Amino acid sequence: MNTARALPNRATARTWAGLGVLVLALLLISVDATVLDIAVPAISAELAPTTPQLLWIIDVYSFVLAGLLVTMGALGDRIGRRKLLLLGAAGFGLASAVAAWSVSPEMLIAARVLQGVAGATLMPATLGLIRAMFTDPRQRTIAIAVWSAMAGGGAALGPLLGGWLLEHFWWGSVFLINLPVMLVLVVLGPVLVPESRDPNPGRLDWVSAGLSMLALVPVVYAVKETAAHGPDAVTLSIAAVGVVAGVLFVRRQRTLADPMLDLNLFALPRFRTAVLTNLLSVFALAGVLFFGSQYLQLVLGRSPLGAGVLLLPGMLASMVAALVSAWLVRRWRPTRVLGAALAVAAVGAALFVTLSAGPDAGVLWFVTGFVLVGTGVGVALTVSADLVVGSAPAERAGAAAAVSETAYEAGVALGVAVLGSVVMAVFRHGLDVGGLPEARWAAARESLGGAVETAHTLPEHLATTLLTSAREAFVSGVHIAALITAAILLIAGIAAARSDRSKDRAAEDDSGRPSVSAGGGSRVGGTAAG
Secondary structure, X not given: OOOOOOOOOOOOHHHHHHHHHHHHHHHHHHHHHHHHHHHHHHHHHHHOOOHHHHHHHHHHHHHXXXXXXXXXXXXHXXXXXXXXXXXXXXXXXXXXXXXXXXXXXXXXXXXXXXXXHHHHHHHHXXXXXXXXXXXXXXXXXXXXXHHHHHHHHHHHHHHHHHHHHHHHOOOOHHHHOHHHHHHHHHHHHHHHOOXXXXXXXXXXXXXXXXXXXXXXXXXXXXXXXXXXXXXXXXXXXXXXXXXXXXHHHHHHHHHOOOOOOOHHHHHOHHHHHXXXXXXXXXXXXXXXXXXXXXXXXXXXXXXXXXXXXXXXXXXXXXXXXXXXXXXXXXXXXXXHHHHHHHHHXXXXXXXXXXXXXXOOOOOHHHHHXXXXXXXXXXXXXXXXXXXXXXXXXXXXXXXXXXHHHHHHHHHHHHXXXXXXXXXXXXXXXHOOOOOOOHHHHHHHHHOHHHHHXXXXXXXXXXXXXXXXXXXXXXXXXXXXXXXXXXXXXXXXXXXXXXXXXXXXXXXXXXXXXXXXXXXXXXXXXXXOOO
């Protein structure tokens, strides 16, 4: 072993305190992503948005966030990740205040757009700063585990916190909780978080920025619309625009001396494996949350808060697993940990085939399955994020983090769209609307919620028949979606575990992590800090 190689700097107490400031921002974004779902009825009652306006209030944040992640990651590498983080924190706080006191749906939609812009600066900046602050590979893995655990904790806390706030305050309070946290971040960030940037960044290519947004936003929009209403010519045309823009973006990156996104990263098998694992893990989690929350509320009859409580063990398992993953990768190769984590999640997904729609249906198998899914996804997201930022040269950490976050957002959209479409296709095929007035057919077939609402307007014998048929058809759809999810996760797990046999294995050091030398890169998991 070569003992002449320089050892990386160990993190100090101040560095760990800086991590605490960074995860505050992530915790807040994660809470904000789920808390709004609880507030939708109150917002509808107060602002009276139309159905399209309500959908934009919910979705426009994710559209803008997904479209700007790559651009903001590259911008942070150039102007400074801490500067971008602080600008984003201030902007997110301002947008939250505007959202809280919105007096019209249009004003709230505009505020959500601003939140999306600010959120796109925060996500890659936090992960990029962690890459720069923690040059020791083992400490960086622990830091990313904490980062990942806070993301899961925020997602779990959102519905519970939102429910409590709405019971005691008005709907705007779900946005005002952002302000004190962002104030702490703006005050302590300059003190505890060091600035980091690419020392030779080159110019930011605004054409690439426009193409990246034009590629991602239409695709995410088309995926969500397909999940909600099925495919049509307009939606497919919008998706085609995104695909063409994506092809043009890739071709442009190959010709630029200073590309916004270094496509050479994808030549690293472990980088590709980590990004794909990130996407598929979130794909599974988003799909399970989509049909799981409906199963608990509309099939088993649990309240929104009761459903949130039953989902909590799985989210907590995801947090704990994220922290434990730092210990796991010290003992086994990260790709093998990824493979095992995905296998655990696959077993959890497969357990959903035991769910039933009968009056004696319990929640034990659902909670057990979701705990296993949460555990596997918690480990997979943490290890994949560590591999993504560790594979990239330190000066390109922001762009690499943006790739990871873009995969996350794509996974959310695809999970809801693909698995949601499977569930709804089986639901509509199996739903018995015989005996219903023709005017009620369309509403009953739109969704499980539509069938339940239609049943409330029918005579008792018709209502009972419709509810029984709707719940059984929905659960049949869940069974098919669960098997598809389990198969995808299992195949991805096998591929991840076998990626150790790839060409870059010779470039690994004793800890089993890859090294990158391009662009003044860093040894990851070994010894030289970038």
